[in-house]
Amino acid sequence: MKITAGMGDLEDFRLLAEAGAEEVFTGFVPPEWDMTRLEALNRREVFFYHVNLCSYGDMKILKRMADAGGVRVSVTFNSPAYAPEHLEKIAGIIGRLCEIGFYDFIIADLSLIRYLDEHPVSSCPVRVHLSGEIGEWNSALLRVLKRNYFRHGNVSFDRLIFHRKMTTEDMRSIMKTGRELFPELTYEAFILNEMCHFTGGFCNSLHCDEMVPICHLPYRLSPLPDAFRKETEADPEDEDGEKVVPGLDGCGLCALYRMNQIGMDVLKLVGRGRSGEGMAEDIRVVKRALTLCRESEDEVQYIRRMKEALFPDGCAGVCYYAEDRVKKCNAE
Amino acid sequence: MNENREDAKAEIAGLVRNLPGSLIQVYSGGENVSVSGISPLFLALRFPQGENVPEYADLDLHYLDFRARRYEERHFLQAGLESADDRGDYLEAVYRIPEKEFAEVYDFITRQYANYIHCRAGAVDNFFSKELAGYPYEEDTQMAESAQAWYMARKERMELLHQEVLRLTAESRERVYLGSQFCHMLVPSWEALRRQMEEMKATGHPITLCLPYLSESRVLQMQKLLHSVYDWCRQQGEHIEVLYNDYGYEDVQTFDCLQSADHFTWHRGALLDKTKKDPRLKYHMSDRNLPLQMERDADDTGTVYLPFYRISTSQYCTLRALVQKGDRARQSEVLSCEGLCRKYVCIYPEHLNLLGIGNSLWSVEERLLEDPSLLTEYIRQHHVKRIVWNLPLLPGLSGQQERYFFSGEVRG
Numbered sequence: 243m244k245i246t247a248g249m250g251d252l253e254d255f256r257l258l259a260e261a262g263a264e265e266v267f268t269g270f271v272p273p274e275w276d277m278t279r280l281e282a283l284n285r286r287e288v289f290f291y292h293v294n295l296c297s298y299g300d301m302k303i304l305k306r307m308a309d310a311g312g313v314r315v316s317v318t319f320n321s322p323a324y325a326p327e328h329l330e331k332i333a334g335i336i337g338r339l340c341e342i343g344f345y346d347f348i349i350a351d352l353s354l355i356r357y358l359d360e361h362p363v364s365s366c367p368v369r370v371h372l373s374g375e376i377g378e379w380n381s382a383l384l385r386v387l388k389r390n391y392f393r394h395g396n397v398s399f400d401r402l403i404f405h406r407k408m409t410t411e412d413m414r415s416i417m418k419t420g421r422e423l424f425p426e427l428t429y430e431a432f433i434l435n436e437m438c439h440f441t442g443g444f445c446n447s448l449h450c451d452e453m454v455p456i457c458h459l460p461y462r463l464s465p466l467p468d469a470f471r472k473e474t475e476a477d478p479e480d481e482d483g484e485k486v487v488p489g490l491d492g493c494g495l496c497a498l499y500r501m502n503q504i505g506m507d508v509l510k511l512v513g514r515g516r517s518g519e520g521m522a523e524d525i526r527v528v529k530r531a532l533t534l535c536r537e538s539e540d541e542v543q544y545i546r547r548m549k550e551a552l553f554p555d556g557c558a559g560v561c562y563y564a565e566d567r568v569k570k571c572n573a574e
Numbered sequence: 575m576n577e578n579r580e581d582a583k584a585e586i587a588g589l590v591r592n593l594p595g596s597l598i599q600v601y602s603g604g605e606n607v608s609v610s611g612i613s614p615l616f617l618a619l620r621f622p623q624g625e626n627v628p629e630y631a632d633l634d635l636h637y638l639d640f641r642a643r644r645y646e647e648r649h650f651l652q653a654g655l656e657s658a659d660d661r662g663d664y665l666e667a668v669y670r671i672p673e674k675e676f677a678e679v680y681d682f683i684t685r686q687y688a689n690y691i692h693c694r695a696g697a698v699d700n701f702f703s704k705e706l707a708g709y710p711y712e713e714d715t716q717m718a719e720s721a722q723a724w725y726m727a728r729k730e731r732m733e734l735l736h737q738e739v740l741r742l743t744a745e746s747r748e749r750v751y752l753g754s755q756f757c758h759m760l761v762p763s764w765e766a767l768r769r770q771m772e773e774m775k776a777t778g779h780p781i782t783l784c785l786p787y788l789s790e791s792r793v794l795q796m797q798k799l800l801h802s803v804y805d806w807c808r809q810q811g812e813h814i815e816v817l818y819n820d821y822g823y824e825d826v827q828t829f830d831c832l833q834s835a836d837h838f839t840w841h842r843g844a845l846l847d848k849t850k851k852d853p854r855l856k857y858h859m860s861d862r863n864l865p866l867q868m869e870r871d872a873d874d875t876g877t878v879y880l881p882f883y884r885i886s887t888s889q890y891c892t893l894r895a896l897v898q899k900g901d902r903a904r905q906s907e908v909l910s911c912e913g914l915c916r917k918y919v920c921i922y923p924e925h926l927n928l929l930g931i932g933n934s935l936w937s938v939e940e941r942l943l944e945d946p947s948l949l950t951e952y953i954r955q956h957h958v959k960r961i962v963w964n965l966p967l968l969p970g971l972s973g974q975q976e977r978y979f980f981s982g983e984v985r986g
Binding site: 251252253255256271272273276277278279288289290291292293294295296297298299300302303306307321322323351352376377378379380381382383385386389390407408409411412413415416437439440441443444445446447448450451452453454456457459460461462463464491492559560561564565 | 592594595596597599600601605606607608619620621622623625636638640643644645663664687690691694699700702703706707709714715717718719720721724787788789790791793820821822823824825826827828829845846847848849850851852854855857858884885886887888889890892896897901902903904905906907918919920921922923926928930934935
């Protein structure tokens with residue numbers, strides 16, 4: 243399985259590539275897309291963070307670096323919905339990126355896919371990575387995509403990105419249908435960081451510079467009878483009370499063995515906006531887990547060895563794939 | 575002269591670097607490049623290898639004025655190349671821009687960025703939002719004592735809003751919404767749904783069946799349910815509306831029965847409406863539209879939901895994780911449901927009118943509670959033809975035990 247890592251700053255590219263990322267995904271918001279007036283081009287809807295590249299010059303530099311390092315780059319245009327009147331402008335930006343040599347685009351809005359299919363922006367087909375932000379995945383949706391969206395050959399369905407709130411069994415079943423309908427399709431699953439409380443495709447809240455994400459607002463349960471309170475496990479903390487384990491806010495490493503069994507192609511590390519060093523360290527963690535996965539005889543052994551090696555003091559317990567099967571392996 | 579050169583060197587060495595690209599962008603001779611550093615006198619630009627780096631450049635700067643929420647433009651002619659450095663992956667060209675206006679741009683964007691970092695650094699609450707957006711963070715600590723208290727504080731105003739809804743939809747036939755758009759565990763079994771549909775048929779209520787997201791493991795179950803509904807409609811000669819919240823329902827192979835125009839009219843539901851909804855929108859932008867839940871039909875007419883609009887939803891129940899594991903992030907697939915959403919809600923700061931109900935976040939628009947007559951203008955602007963009253967999201971508190979929503983058609 244390959245690793246794809248989020249990158250928000252051109253200067254981080256080498257760090258990520260040297261740490262072992264075979265693919266990188268980044269956002270791009272050029273000056274002609276005035277985000278103070280228009281909707282965000284991708285789900286990093288902020289100005290004051292390094293989450294997007296913002297000039298065609300930087301994209302040319304990135305292309306050269308990616309080619310030299312043999313790293314595939316995809317560019318996110320994964321806002322859940324664009325205004326219909328903006329699709330032409332967005333297609334124009336994608337067309338310019340194709341001219342630079344980028345053909346892989348992460349998209350969540352089906353109307354953009356249809357637009358690109360009906361209005362070619364490049365002599366080569368645009369390769370669509372369908373985002374986990376689409377909402378929910380199922381085999382029926384794959385048939386809808388085949389029938390209604392990838393029709394004219396100007397876009398190809400290259401990658402399906404599973405979201406974080408589904409089981410590996412559902413992924414396996416969808417991949418089975420996918421292999422029949424789109425033989426060339428590859429599959430990507432989240433493996434580390436940022437377990438959003440709500441589902442990206444169903445989250446209509448603000449993600450902006452001047453206010454916290456809505457899931458960070460203070461709240462309390464009402465009523466809360468004592469009978470329902472359960473002691474949570476002690477979490478590993480450093481002296482300042484800050485937890486220091488990988489995957490502190492989201493992790494799917496326990497499901498890695500299963501991901502390998504079902505034929506997952508790519509593992510996604512989210513975190514555009516984090517430091518390049520932090521992301522590089524995460525890549526090394528996943529690389530180590532992949533090695534342990536290869537060297538283990540079965541899932542129980544993998545999880546035990548992975549926990550010993552990467553989480554000697556316990557993990558944060560914020561699981562993407564907290565399935566009964568994985569829980570059972572953990573118990574053994 | 576040497577002293578000046580040394581000063582310039584020192585200033586270039588001390589360039590402010592690592593500004594996010596969204597704060598400032600440059601066009602040089604029509605080419606769009608990024609700023610790699612800036613000082614009151616110098617601007618460092620990142621050029622791709624092999625591109626022409628002119629000795630003298632006309633530079634167009636686009637920089638963010640965050641408070642005004644717009645990009646400003648400044649043009650500087652014939653900026654002189656001070657130095658060029660091959661950085662391996664790119665060329666860095668430093669231009670000297672002696673105009674006072676450039677120093678002002680430098681001052682503005684660096685102060686703005688420093689202020690943002692200062693506001694965010696170490697912020698443990700929403701204090702920074704006060705500074706940046708006028709958000710009343712000091713009110714975040716004020717929460718209702720209980721769900722009952724939350725409801726009672728708004729009961730009277732909600733009733734007034736409901737009266738306004740009834741007035742606007744008077745004379746129309748009341749339609750009932752069965753099922754759930756938001757949670758797979760709230761979709762009734764076929765036996766329960768049949769009883770509900772028969773009850774509604776007997777009372778003369780047209781039916782809208784709501785279907786939520788569709789996980790792969792539930793496709794067959796949903797297929798079976800819809801076939802049962804189809805058979806019932808065929809036998810009874812009924813026509814119902816289906817409100818679906820997953821693109822998968824559009825698969826004619828899996829859901830062939832939904833194609834029957836004799837018995838079904840189908841529409842995309844709330845989860846497929848991706849427009850921004852957040853009670854804090856008023857602090858974020860000047861847009862003063864009411865962030866209500868709207869579904870738009872092909873004829874550009876709409877259905878609006880009141881008093882709650884939905885903001886966020888999770889397939890893995892947030893409430894269950896919170897109640898059973900003490901942490902909302904520790905979610906997992908829900909195979910059997912304990913009905914916790916009948917027992918608990920999550921209460922948020924009072925000023926936000928926000929509630930966590932089941933697996934979703936909901937809010938009530940304060941301006942409508944304060945002045946229900948605003949609804950008339952909203953209906954006119956958005957071509958609303960139907961209003962759905964969804965207070966039964968709070969079973970018990972709303973005086974109803976079932977989560978049926980009722981709607982009425984707006985008088986033309």
